[in-house]
Amino acid sequence: MGNIKLGLGLYRHMLTDENFAFARQCGCTHLIVHLTNYYSEQIVTATDENRNYGEAFEKDPIWQVDNIVGLQKKARDHGLEIYGIENFSPADWYDVLLDGPRRDEQMAFLKEIIRNVGKAGIKAFGYNFSLAGVWGHQKKNAARGGAQSTSFDASEITWDAPIPRGEIWNMSYGPKDGTFHDPVSSEALWDRLERFLSEMLPVAEQAGVSLALHPDDPPLENLRQMPRLVYQPDYYQRVIDISSSLSNKLEFCMGSVQEMSRGDIYSAIRQYAKQKRISYIHFRNVKGKVPRYDEVFVDEGDIDMFKALALLNEYEFDGVMIPDHTPELSCPGPWYAGMAFALGYMRAALQMIDKGILPHSSVE
Secondary structure: OOOOEEEEEEOHHHOOHHHHHHHHHOOOOEEEEOOOOOOOHHHHHHHOOOOOOOOOOOOOHHHOHHHHHHHHHHHHHOOOEEEEEEOOOHHHHHHHHHOOOOHHHHHHHHHHHHHHHHHOOOOEEEEOOOOOOOOOOEEEEEEHHHEEEEEEEHHHOOOOOOOEOOEEOOEEOOOOOOOEOOOOOHHHHHHHHHHHHHHHHHHHHHHOOEEEEOOOOOOOOEEOOEEOOOOOOOHHHHHHHHOOOOOEEEEEEHHHHHHOOOOOHHHHHHHHHHOOOEEEEEOOEEEEEOOEEEEEOOOOOOOOHHHHHHHHHHOOOOOEEEOOOOOEOOOOOHHHHHHHHHHHHHHHHHHHHHOOOOOOOOOO
16 A cells, blocks of 8 residues: 555553554554553662662663564564564663763663664664653543543643653652752753764664654753753754764654644655655644644644645655554543544545545645
């Protein structure tokens, strides 16, 4: 079905035969998976006050090559291909983000992860180089028919609340002592990203893996007294300009780009798809922009999703698109119903491209 691949995003606790079958039944050929277990003891054990923080940090066995290869085999047994993995665990790279004393040790482990991912035939690794992470969202019945969805309203939160020491990306990596991380400058954070990429990209190239940077969500210039990197669409270009390596790519979140105060999704698609720098896509629609927006059904937001798809097709994007998050329907299995709705819409749109109903070119 054309060059664009239809995929589903699954979290670690969802990597089951039943969910792989669900993805295939909805027409997916590919998966983007999260191996970071955001709710497990693996992440939060660092809050144990009795732990010796001078010892080497624990390495989650999920990242061992046999386990990643085995997961890929399981997906293939269901007629699926794992195209990408999304997010390093904060417990594995907090000092890379913070430029702390364990940076070199943690970088060595991240390189091992990328090599193992490549050995499993996985093409992309998404990451979010952020100190505050994805923070401050609210759940509201803001989608059509009162469906529950994710919203952001800066007036309802203390968006400049500082980040406690021992926490990064909304997760604990060490004990808290009542103090907070010192704010850093925007240029200091950009320097950390450039240093990270200069060391990681040669490893990624050799492994056949693209490193795909997610934009900031919510796309505020500062959050929790820390700077953000890609909170406007043009800052993606600064990321690309760090390195000409074709392993230096973007995790293009359509919702996040649209939410940006200068977000013009169609211009951004033209700019980055033309350069062949989009690795995979979060196909998500929203209403509004920062400081107030709602995530809504894929067919009711501010983005003309057909126009966006036609542009991607025009520039011969051949990666994977997934629904990312979507409103949950008021029925048994609300997540499954929401995803099935989004995937059905996306599959139909791709079939329209194949049949020439949705134009391949001559898009404004």
